[in-house]
Amino acid sequence: MRRSASRKTGQSNSTDSPDLFRSASGKASLKEMERIDNLFYTYANKSSGVIDPEGIEALCSDMEVNHTDVRVLMLAWKMKAEKQGLLYPGHKKKFGYLFEFFVLEEWQRGLKSLRADNVNKLKKALPELEKEVKRPSNFMDFYSYAFRYCLTEEKQKSVDIESVCELLDLVLGSQCRAQVDYFIEYLKVQTDYKVINMDQWMGFFRFCNEISFPDFNNYDPKLAWPLILDNFVDWMKEKQA
Structure with a gap:
């Protein structure tokens, strides 16, 4: 009896193809990044293209977190945000408000790591982020980062x-x-x-x-x-x- 040509030794079903799996995985990753980017532009200042203090406050409001909560600073640490940045004209420096400025690359890095492509997922990720920061292997880095993040002027x-x-x-x-x-x-x-x-x-x-x-x-x-x-x-x- 002749064997079916589709059952040759060593041939895999098309649904099990590694290339197909990688393709599907790549498409899912691209879709996730697209959602992360869309979320960024929901809060970004349209003229500057960055998430400024007003955007941070809006984000915190949606996450039901106070914008002075230490977890907001932890989020900046996770994003590896460089610094608070120079305050926009009209913004008075007051430390009670964490004047973050997130750029798209920082936002992508942090949210992809947290696997959070919407506000609800980001809110749910905060407790685990807090645990991560408080591990001894991470906390000293976070403590040092918190100081550097407040150096808003060049050469300060x-x-x-x-x-x-x-x-x-x-x-x-x-x-x-x-x-x-x-x-x-x-x-x-x-x-x-x-x-x-x-x-x-x-x-x-x-x-x-x-x-x-x-x-x-x-x-x-x-x-x-x-x-x-x-x-x-x-x-x-x-x-x-």
Whole structure:
């Protein structure tokens, strides 16, 4: 009996073809990216082509998230958004409002990674994003990113005390409540520093993770701590005395 020509040894059914699968997968990926792009332009400023603070507020409203929520900053971290950007004319800088500016490439990178091509999926992705950021392997990078993101001017290397206090509370307050509260109190009453630089910012993070608080038993001022932390410890000991 003659075998059917379609059943030759080693020949696959057309529905199982790897090329067909890759083609279908590629089309699905393109459709997903198209939806991500469409979502971007829903919130983007038509004249500038970027999502500006008004667009961020609209997005947050649709996600039912306050625009000062730390998860908005986490979203910027996930997108690898470069910085807040120079404020548009008429926008007064106030840290209570996270003045994000998302460009399309950043938006695509973040939402594709989160597998979110609509607002509902993005909202549902936020709890997992928060868990991702709070992993020790990621949190230091996020903490550093939060400071860099506030450097809105070219060649700017420091952030004013008022903004630093807001940022510390937002980024680190839930993990190191006591240290953050006392350090903010100190920053507000001291007169030696008007700005904080990256070395001081990261030094405080290390301080929170390594130093026994509030007894400071393992704090050695002879080690390479930023001077502002030596002053903070002295101030705390005077309060305790």
